[in-house]
Amino acid sequence: MSNTPKEQExxxxxFEENYIDENIIAxxxxxxxxxxxxxxxxxTAVAGLAVIVILVIIAIIGEYIAPYDPAAYDYDNMLAGxxxxxxxxxxxxxxxxxxxxxxxTRLTLGVSLSSVIVGAALGTVLGLLAGYYGGxxxxxxxxxxxxxxxxxxxxxxxxxxxxxxxxxINVFIAVxxxxxxxxxxxxxxxxxxxxxxxxxxVAQSLGCKDGRLLFxxxxxxxxxxxxxxxxxxxxxxxxxxxxxxxxxxxxNVTDPEWGAMLSQSRSYLNVAPHMxxxxxxxxxxxxxxxxxxGDGLRDTLDPKIK
Amino acid sequence: xxxxLSLKNVxxxxxxxxxLLGKPDKFVHAVNNVSFDVYQGETFSxxxxxxxxxxxxxxxxxxLLAPDSGEIHFxxxxxxxxxxxxxxxxxxxxxxxxxxxxxxxxPRMRVEDLIAEPLLIHTNMNKAERMNVVNELLGIVGxxxxxxxxxxxxxxxxxxxxxxxxxxxxxxPKLIIADEPISALDVSIQAxxxxxxxNLQEKFSLTYVFISHDLSVxxxxxxxxxxxxxxxxxxxxxxxxxxxxxxxxxxKALLSAVPIxxxxxxxxxxxxxxxxxxxxxxxxxxPFAARCRACKPECLEQRPVTRExxxxxxxxxxxxx
Numbered sequence: 001m002s003n004t005p006k007e008q009e010x011x012x013x014x015f016e017e018n019y020i021d022e023n024i025i026a027x028x029x030x031x032x033x034x035x036x037x038x039x040x041x042x043x044t045a046v047a048g049l050a051v052i053v054i055l056v057i058i059a060i061i062g063e064y065i066a067p068y069d070p071a072a073y074d075y076d077n078m079l080a081g082x083x084x085x086x087x088x089x090x091x092x093x094x095x096x097x098x099x100x101x102x103x104x105t106r107l108t109l110g111v112s113l114s115s116v117i118v119g120a121a122l123g124t125v126l127g128l129l130a131g132y133y134g135g136x137x138x139x140x141x142x143x144x145x146x147x148x149x150x151x152x153x154x155x156x157x158x159x160x161x162x163x164x165x166x167x168x169i170n171v172f173i174a175v176x177x178x179x180x181x182x183x184x185x186x187x188x189x190x191x192x193x194x195x196x197x198x199x200x201x202v203a204q205s206l207g208c209k210d211g212r213l214l215f216x217x218x219x220x221x222x223x224x225x226x227x228x229x230x231x232x233x234x235x236x237x238x239x240x241x242x243x244x245x246x247x248x249x250x251x252n253v254t255d256p257e258w259g260a261m262l263s264q265s266r267s268y269l270n271v272a273p274h275m276x277x278x279x280x281x282x283x284x285x286x287x288x289x290x291x292x293x294g295d296g297l298r299d300t301l302d303p304k305i306k
Numbered sequence: 307x308x309x310x311l312s313l314k315n316v317x318x319x320x321x322x323x324x325x326l327l328g329k330p331d332k333f334v335h336a337v338n339n340v341s342f343d344v345y346q347g348e349t350f351s352x353x354x355x356x357x358x359x360x361x362x363x364x365x366x367x368x369x370l371l372a373p374d375s376g377e378i379h380f381x382x383x384x385x386x387x388x389x390x391x392x393x394x395x396x397x398x399x400x401x402x403x404x405x406x407x408x409x410x411x412x413p414r415m416r417v418e419d420l421i422a423e424p425l426l427i428h429t430n431m432n433k434a435e436r437m438n439v440v441n442e443l444l445g446i447v448g449x450x451x452x453x454x455x456x457x458x459x460x461x462x463x464x465x466x467x468x469x470x471x472x473x474x475x476x477x478x479p480k481l482i483i484a485d486e487p488i489s490a491l492d493v494s495i496q497a498x499x500x501x502x503x504x505n506l507q508e509k510f511s512l513t514y515v516f517i518s519h520d521l522s523v524x525x526x527x528x529x530x531x532x533x534x535x536x537x538x539x540x541x542x543x544x545x546x547x548x549x550x551x552x553x554x555x556x557x558k559a560l561l562s563a564v565p566i567x568x569x570x571x572x573x574x575x576x577x578x579x580x581x582x583x584x585x586x587x588x589x590x591x592x593p594f595a596a597r598c599r600a601c602k603p604e605c606l607e608q609r610p611v612t613r614e615x616x617x618x619x620x621x622x623x624x625x626x627x
Binding site (some may be wrong): 172197198199201202204205206207208209212216217220221 | 345368370390393394397398401402404406409410412413414415423424427428473
């Protein structure tokens, strides 16, 4: 092991002097730096992150920077195409589409993000418990996940909304429900992997209680896969929430929600195609940004990929 | 001397095969009918080749595994039937050091938190008191308090093992089970850690159960030694008796394999023929019979009984009756 002359010399030192190694290079901040460096190499992921940051800013201040009142009718300018006055054109009531997209960002992102956050929290707890305790809990959690998995996401969401009735809260519940099993599954398998590591056995031999074992020793080891899955799921949550609104199950048609806007524009496809493709493009870019960011994050966190 | 730990006919099997209905039908017999006593203040070593059940024995003593049968008494209390909750207070007196120093430290915890963990579990000390203990222990194991804020990956293998030792010492245990504590380390570091363990034993009057496959290390550190083969203890003796007058043919073969750093030295090397029998289907007679030079017909038919052939020297072999 010790081949360099310096190390050789060191191992010749007396027992007391040898062990205090001053040449410790890696510390926590350099690990973070390395992570950022590795992430920055992935151009598409960086672009995705940039779009996400812009979207979040718009979600917060969108209403205030919108050039027009998103709900103001303008009967002189109905179905107008994109122009200097109306960048994205106007809809069938003459409302400025650009302003509506800005104002709707909060609604669309809010529903998707909150449903993924709540779904991820539930799925994580279930997956942790299933992986840690095994037995009946594991069987119940995993088999019910399998049942939910057997439906295509959007079909399941439609079924839930059909039962609960339309409305933005019910969209949130529907998206949340189909988010839970994917987190339960991923967390169960990472929990199993971390649980079998030696340091968890050591913690057991020290006398750690279950709660401490789970949350201090096992959970931190699973966070990486949790974060990656989280970013990936946001994309599909936006898709699902917009789709539900498009189908008329979600937001109120007068709300500037992106999917609802698409739904409204359907009848004017021939006269005013900009009403369809501009909100559609925004949804597309948003989903793409979250997916690219998630991919990049996954690759960066994978030590096997340089 | 006072007995601190006593194993009586302890056996442990692990299921391997399963029938169609999911019932296990094959078992690995990892530890078979193992009995020994460990006395206060001594170093009791368990040696044997890999897969002979020494680590499983360590985990059984530490109650990380529950034996199928047999009794384990620790400080006068039977522990095999205890639940983890009932066992927790006993763990204060029984700590373990593991073979893989890197794997045994949670990579996401700072050294101070790693070492303070047993204190958090077993005492009501506040943070400042815990940090005092941590800093003191870091000094005792040859690190310094400036290492406390670092993460395990910033240390070398030997240093990590020192952290593991410091952690085992925090709650003033009576017994330390050291499961191959130095086999993952460089030879030069091995000596340092052995010296450290030896000094700590004197300082804190510790009892060690030292698990190893390295006979020269065991000779250096032990008071008494148990030799294991195929999950059986074949010979138990004080160190001097075992190294000068080994009786069991397996022990003799093992000792003949210890290299002697003298090019002029010629000794008879006993080469064992054949393979270790399967631990799934244990041999009917003596576990070592298939590879033993002195094998008699009786050895294939009957399990030998453990006998005390001279004071403190136990051997289970049909040659000694």
